[in-house]
Amino acid sequence: MSELFAKKTKQRAPLAERMRPRTLDQFAGQEHLVGTGKPLRKMIEQGEIRSLVLWGPPGVGKTTLGMIIAKSFGADFLNFSATRSSIKELQQAMERSKQKFKSYHTRDLIFVDEIHRFNKAQQAAFLPYVEEGSVILISATTENPSFEIISPLLSRSQVFVLKALSEADIKSLLQRALIDKEQGLGVRGLKLSPEAEAFIAQYSDGDARRALNLLELAADISDKKEISLEIVQQAAQRKLPQYDKSGEEHYNLISALHKSVRNSDPDAALYWLARMLAGGEDPLYLARRIIRMATEDIGVADPMALVVAMAGKEAYDFQGSPEGELALAEVIVYLSTAPKSNSIYTAFKRAQQDVEQTRNEPVPLHIRNAVTQLMKDFDYGKGYQYAHDYDEGVTEMSCLPESLKDRVYYEPKGTGLEVEISKRLEGWKELKRHMAGNTKDTKSE
Numbered sequence: 001m002s003e004l005f006a007k008k009t010k011q012r013a014p015l016a017e018r019m020r021p022r023t024l025d026q027f028a029g030q031e032h033l034v035g036t037g038k039p040l041r042k043m044i045e046q047g048e049i050r051s052l053v054l055w056g057p058p059g060v061g062k063t064t065l066g067m068i069i070a071k072s073f074g075a076d077f078l079n080f081s082a083t084r085s086s087i088k089e090l091q092q093a094m095e096r097s098k099q100k101f102k103s104y105h106t107r108d109l110i111f112v113d114e115i116h117r118f119n120k121a122q123q124a125a126f127l128p129y130v131e132e133g134s135v136i137l138i139s140a141t142t143e144n145p146s147f148e149i150i151s152p153l154l155s156r157s158q159v160f161v162l163k164a165l166s167e168a169d170i171k172s173l174l175q176r177a178l179i180d181k182e183q184g185l186g187v188r189g190l191k192l193s194p195e196a197e198a199f200i201a202q203y204s205d206g207d208a209r210r211a212l213n214l215l216e217l218a219a220d221i222s223d224k225k226e227i228s229l230e231i232v233q234q235a236a237q238r239k240l241p242q243y244d245k246s247g248e249e250h251y252n253l254i255s256a257l258h259k260s261v262r263n264s265d266p267d268a269a270l271y272w273l274a275r276m277l278a279g280g281e282d283p284l285y286l287a288r289r290i291i292r293m294a295t296e297d298i299g300v301a302d303p304m305a306l307v308v309a310m311a312g313k314e315a316y317d318f319q320g321s322p323e324g325e326l327a328l329a330e331v332i333v334y335l336s337t338a339p340k341s342n343s344i345y346t347a348f349k350r351a352q353q354d355v356e357q358t359r360n361e362p363v364p365l366h367i368r369n370a371v372t373q374l375m376k377d378f379d380y381g382k383g384y385q386y387a388h389d390y391d392e393g394v395t396e397m398s399c400l401p402e403s404l405k406d407r408v409y410y411e412p413k414g415t416g417l418e419v420e421i422s423k424r425l426e427g428w429k430e431l432k433r434h435m436a437g438n439t440k441d442t443k444s445e
Helices: 002-012 039-045 062-073 087-104 120-132 151-155 167-179 194-203 208-221 229-236 248-262 266-278 283-301 304-319 325-337 343-357 373-377 418-444
Strands: 052-055 077-081 108-113 135-141 158-161
Touching (some): 052 062, 062 077, 062 108, 077 087, 087 108, 087 120, 087 135, 120 151, 194 208, 248 325, 283 304, 283 325, 283 343, 304 325
Parallel strands (some): 052 158
16 A cells, blocks of 8 residues: 555656656756866765855756765755745754764755745854764755855855756756656657747746646646647746846846946847836836936936936826836837936036045035125125126136035036037136136236
């Protein structure tokens, strides 16, 4: 009875689990780590394994590598997930492993999936065991370890970066699953049409688990030996983009969007906008970032950029999704094709730097507003020159504190409206020099 139960349980295991590689030679992808002569393979072959951090997207083999490493060392593989296990459970397991290490001089391999889900205090619980070497700790994470794993633990571990599988890797996995009669679908004599295979390879985004799950579902609903593209699409229903709104991918994608706009590439900008919206990003967050792009990267080279960006935000606010998303797309194209200038951004940065690094000078008396007689008695407003009383609407009067009177923050670039602004400023500077010269001549007389 127990054998029958075990057999049924094995049959019920998902295809992705059944097809999990048992050796490095069966492992797909990650040639930069496990190929002949590559660092992780050499560590395993030479028996020099230490605590590791495996960083990479879902479904690329992090858990599988942990299992292969444990097998190669003859170590017990203790598998935990930060989403399902408490730190107390892990501490108890590590304490048992420590006693085992003291008694038999063998080390267990503790595998912790999604370690970034543990907070800093919880992660610190691993340190004593890693330091004394009583366990081999392999941590897996989809998030950047620099931000998500505490420095003491990170410094005691070697970080390996795993990459999303290529479409060729995915196709190889699919074919292996179709012909494997013990663990795969080989006994059913199924085939994938080339179009269906290509669809799964593209759909899976380099995630082996996603690819094999889709293959298994398509095989279950297909009534023919050849699984067609139509069946696979039916099984897939809708592609759910790989996107974590609070994780590193969020920042990667918004960076890609911003830099595409800055680089005047409307096609790339539209693609990244679509990716973020499809992933469930808050459109109003995108609208706020788009407004920032208008001020940081375009500025007064095209002042309408800010107006258009604000209008796009209002349009989305009014219409909502999906209609309002088209307004954001329109803004993205406008900003991408607008003349670019970061002169406002750099000018304001320079002004902020002077505010931080120089003393807070008093406002010059001549541009203070004398609203009382006492203020007038103290020379508030004395010597003020009213610009509208001058033909060019400009005077020689300095409006900066004395220590900063010659400081220049805003330097227009030669794009868009700033070409005209640059000419205007140069004209005013020349006029001010002329006025200052006349003032000196008058004083000398």
